Amino acid sequence: MKREAATATGAGKPLPLAGLRVLDLGQFIAMPFCTLWLAWLGAEVIVVESRRHLTSRTAPPFVPGHEGDPDASGYFNLLYSSKKSCTVDMTTAAGRDLVRRLAGVVDVMVDNFSTGVLEKLGLGYDVISGINPGIIAVSCGAFGRSGPMKNARGLHSAVNLFSGVADVTGYPGGAPRILGGVLPDPLSGTYASFAIMAALHHRNRTGCGQFIDLAMYEAMMTLIPEAVIDLTLHDRDPVRIGNRDRVKAPHGIYRCRDADTWVAISVESERDWVALCRAAGHVEWQADPRFADAAARRANVGALELALEGWTRTMEPQRATAALQAQGVAAGPVLRCDQLLDDEQLQHRKAVITTEHPTAGVQRQLGLPWRMDSAGVEYRRAPLLGEHTHEVLTTLLGVSEAEYARLDADGVLS
Amino acid sequence: MSAEAQALPATAATGPLAGLRVVELGDGTAGPYAAKLLGDFGAEVVKIESPGGDSARQRGPFADDRPDPEASGLFLYLNTNKYGIVLDLDGAAGRAALDRLLARADIFVTNLPAERLEAAGVAPAALRARHPALIVTTISPFGSDGPWVERRGDELVTYAMGGLAYSTPGIPDAANDLEAEPPLHPACFAAETIAGLAAASATLAAVHNRARTGAGCHVELSQHAAVAALQHRDITTYSYLGGTYNRLLNPTTIGRMPNFYLPCKDGYVAIAAVIDIHWERLVEAMGSPDWARSAAFANGAARTANWIELRRRLIEWTTTVTGDELYALAGERQLPVFPFYPVRKMVESGHVHARHSVVDIEVGGRRARMPAAPVAMQGTPWALRRRAPRLGEHTAMILRDWLEAGNVRSGGAL
Numbered sequence: 123m124k125r126e127a128a129t130a131t132g133a134g135k136p137l138p139l140a141g142l143r144v145l146d147l148g149q150f151i152a153m154p155f156c157t158l159w160l161a162w163l164g165a166e167v168i169v170v171e172s173r174r175h176l177t178s179r180t181a182p183p184f185v186p187g188h189e190g191d192p193d194a195s196g197y198f199n200l201l202y203s204s205k206k207s208c209t210v211d212m213t214t215a216a217g218r219d220l221v222r223r224l225a226g227v228v229d230v231m232v233d234n235f236s237t238g239v240l241e242k243l244g245l246g247y248d249v250i251s252g253i254n255p256g257i258i259a260v261s262c263g264a265f266g267r268s269g270p271m272k273n274a275r276g277l278h279s280a281v282n283l284f285s286g287v288a289d290v291t292g293y294p295g296g297a298p299r300i301l302g303g304v305l306p307d308p309l310s311g312t313y314a315s316f317a318i319m320a321a322l323h324h325r326n327r328t329g330c331g332q333f334i335d336l337a338m339y340e341a342m343m344t345l346i347p348e349a350v351i352d353l354t355l356h357d358r359d360p361v362r363i364g365n366r367d368r369v370k371a372p373h374g375i376y377r378c379r380d381a382d383t384w385v386a387i388s389v390e391s392e393r394d395w396v397a398l399c400r401a402a403g404h405v406e407w408q409a410d411p412r413f414a415d416a417a418a419r420r421a422n423v424g425a426l427e428l429a430l431e432g433w434t435r436t437m438e439p440q441r442a443t444a445a446l447q448a449q450g451v452a453a454g455p456v457l458r459c460d461q462l463l464d465d466e467q468l469q470h471r472k473a474v475i476t477t478e479h480p481t482a483g484v485q486r487q488l489g490l491p492w493r494m495d496s497a498g499v500e501y502r503r504a505p506l507l508g509e510h511t512h513e514v515l516t517t518l519l520g521v522s523e524a525e526y527a528r529l530d531a532d533g534v535l536s
Numbered sequence: 537m538s539a540e541a542q543a544l545p546a547t548a549a550t551g552p553l554a555g556l557r558v559v560e561l562g563d564g565t566a567g568p569y570a571a572k573l574l575g576d577f578g579a580e581v582v583k584i585e586s587p588g589g590d591s592a593r594q595r596g597p598f599a600d601d602r603p604d605p606e607a608s609g610l611f612l613y614l615n616t617n618k619y620g621i622v623l624d625l626d627g628a629a630g631r632a633a634l635d636r637l638l639a640r641a642d643i644f645v646t647n648l649p650a651e652r653l654e655a656a657g658v659a660p661a662a663l664r665a666r667h668p669a670l671i672v673t674t675i676s677p678f679g680s681d682g683p684w685v686e687r688r689g690d691e692l693v694t695y696a697m698g699g700l701a702y703s704t705p706g707i708p709d710a711a712n713d714l715e716a717e718p719p720l721h722p723a724c725f726a727a728e729t730i731a732g733l734a735a736a737s738a739t740l741a742a743v744h745n746r747a748r749t750g751a752g753c754h755v756e757l758s759q760h761a762a763v764a765a766l767q768h769r770d771i772t773t774y775s776y777l778g779g780t781y782n783r784l785l786n787p788t789t790i791g792r793m794p795n796f797y798l799p800c801k802d803g804y805v806a807i808a809a810v811i812d813i814h815w816e817r818l819v820e821a822m823g824s825p826d827w828a829r830s831a832a833f834a835n836g837a838a839r840t841a842n843w844i845e846l847r848r849r850l851i852e853w854t855t856t857v858t859g860d861e862l863y864a865l866a867g868e869r870q871l872p873v874f875p876f877y878p879v880r881k882m883v884e885s886g887h888v889h890a891r892h893s894v895v896d897i898e899v900g901g902r903r904a905r906m907p908a909a910p911v912a913m914q915g916t917p918w919a920l921r922r923r924a925p926r927l928g929e930h931t932a933m934i935l936r937d938w939l940e941a942g943n944v945r946s947g948g949a950l
Contacts, residue, residue, distance in 0.1 A: 138745035163741050183776040196776035271887040279806040280874035289879045291722040302703025308766040317911040319740035320577050324552035332915025340893050343907045346724045349879050351609035352597040355904035365721045375718045382714045386696035452688040454697040456719045458781040459770035462699050470682035473761045485775045491761035492738040496751040
């Protein structure tokens with residue numbers, strides 16, 4: 123195995139999922155994000171893709187000068203780190219047969235096609251579990267694989283809008299807004315990784331595999347238990363409150379000196395409030411009856427925020443943070459995505475990882491958010507298109523060189 | 537046993553994680569949610585509270601807004617499928633009881649600050665030395681070392697530093713005015729839930745590592761890194777092309793048009809029709825108005841170049857149609873259009889009912905509903921085996937069953 127482009131963390135330590143084999147039929151982000159974490163933990167992840175129906179590899183950003191090159195898509199290369207690429211055209215009968223045979227030799231299979239697509243390809247769980255009863259199959263859709271809306275079309279925005287999360291996201295008195303970071307996708311992928319590892323634990327004890335139906339809106343709904351309970355308990359709809367909190371005040375994101383720069387500040391206790399007044403150089407706020415306690419500050423939140431921003435507007439986010447943290451107040455700069463890779467704390471934790479790719483060169487991304495003292499993690503580059511087709515088919519499926527040549531000539535391996 | 541307890545179903549431990557023993561020393565959302573996931577999926581979880589109880593007991597929602605530490609909706613949701621005991625960890629007897637529980641546990645999950653763990657005699661390094669097979673999962677705002685280790689962080693601050701606030705409102709929504717629309721945090725415990733989920737996933741990775749090597753593990757998770765780790769799409773652009781993340785509504789941020797989040801007659805709707813076939817279907821759904829056939833919108837490049845006019849024209853149409861009408865049109869015409877669902881409409885929908893996405897919960901003697909399983913594992917179905925414990929409800933039983941230790945009580949641990 124090529125290891126020249128690896129960033130190993132905990133070199134020499136065992137990889138938790140070594141020996142686990144995963145067939146990745148994922149599209150876009152949700153399931154590829156799930157198998158990304160599994161691959162980093164040591165699983166062998168085999169991605170089936172086809173030159174005739176490329177998806178993520180056609181998505182920008184591309185390495186400048188390599189626009190359109192399927193090996194130069196950043197969208198693909200970051201999501202497919204540490205995985206293997208096997209090109210098989212599933213629109214051909216012989217291609218579908220190869221994928222069925224692959225499903226017979228893996229522990230886990232994941233997909234997030236539209237509901238029913240896998241069944242039409244003859245790769246549904248009923249077929250696959252007949253070949254491989256121990257398989258753990260995760261099928262992920264915006265609305266899941268059952269229920270009256272299972273065929274509804276939905277991107278991440280539909281998941282945001284249906285799950286109730288948009289109802290608690292918005293400026294005071296304003297419209298529901300859509301959460302950033304296409305969060306339903308990676309969040310669903312993370313739930314899938316949990317479910318797969320739980321199902322493996324069960325299989326280790328019982329020998330039984332299973333089908334896992336993941337509805338992305340159900341994953342997102344886990345963010346809003348308070349809103350669901352409040353509504354059903356009191357028949358009371360959520361009220362959008364911006365960055366405020368229904369208990370703490372001040373609690374918000376405040377304008378800093380330069381355009382579009384911000385600091386997040388959260389005051390939990392009266393001790394915190396006194397510390398904030400000291401940090402801001404406004405000890406007179408302590409004596410202001412409008413700010414006497416959390417209830418008063420919530421009642422006068424407009425005046426409170428105006429006063430606080432009078433101070434933060436004179437500061438850079440990092441300086442305001444340093445002043446507040448020095449007095450023990452929870453505060454931090456609001457970081458843009460482009461600032462995360464340069465963040466000193468993430469870098470210190472080695473959460474910012476580097477891979478080197480023949481086409482894309484050295485690129486950075488964020489790795490697993492935890493460290494393990496007795497286990498390793500392995501960050502390798504994404505595969506070139508079809509890089510592992512020969513290896514996977516001949517080694518795993520025992521396809522002969524003659525059969526391989528025939529499949530290749532017939533376009534099945536496109 | 538009270539009538540309330542009898543009213544709730546008590547099923548045998550049949551989840552995929554049955555047989556695992558977990559001790560949780562958690563507070564708020566992150567630690568308790570990690571342990572809830574393990575418990576909801578079959579592990580035996582013992583939650584340890586101080587005599588004052590988990591702070592989520594003070595959070596609500598409470599029935600009729602009357603504070604009651606035994607009837608906080610958020611606490612009751614986060615602590616299903618757990619036993620609850622009270623230990624006074626300021627005393628030697630309480631600390632001894634905790635350590636004896638840990639000697640019989642597979643997993644210890646905590647999100648208490650490092651100094652509290654140290655004081656309770658359960659600092660990770662000491663625990664790893666005393667119990668080599670124990671998996672010790674710690675969740676902290678920024679991690680256990682690095683330049684931010686002494687700084688305070690909470691839900692808002694870790695979320696803002698993880699990049700999600702800056703990118704909200706997110707695609708196909710976006711800020712119209714950078715000054716008037718600050719980066720946005722949803723009114724829920726999003727960062728803590730993400731951290732709890734990632735910690736549960738990480739814990740299972742360590743369980744698999746232990747199954748093969750026999751070694752326990754310190755799983756050390758940063759809530760800040762957990763939020764950041766879910767960022768993919770926008771990170772990629774920065775790594776590949778450099779530049780500054782743009783949160784304004786424009787084609788640079790959103791990509792090709794129309795991909796909009798718009799008001800409709802009775803709410804809001806997301807419309808994505810960036811590929812020609814979807815645009816054609818959208819034009820037909822609008823009744824083929826003349827403007828849509830004009831040169832200004834004749835192809836994808838023109839539609840993107842003239843996006844401001846396109847958006848205005850679309851709003852003229854969407855504000856004459858209800859969300860339900862748009863949803864029906866989307867189904868008939870295979871259009872990527874999806875309306876906003878308030879939490880109320882989502883909870884009351886036939887889809888949520890059919891999938892059992894929410895289940896009954898009693899809050900202060902009243903019926904409410906809460907999110908159920910985040911994933912449907914069909915071989916090992918999710919079950920609400922046990923409502924959240926009252927403060928100290930199982931202290932005597934757990935100390936007896938796990939420790940068979942009469943002298944712990946006489947030592948004043950309780």
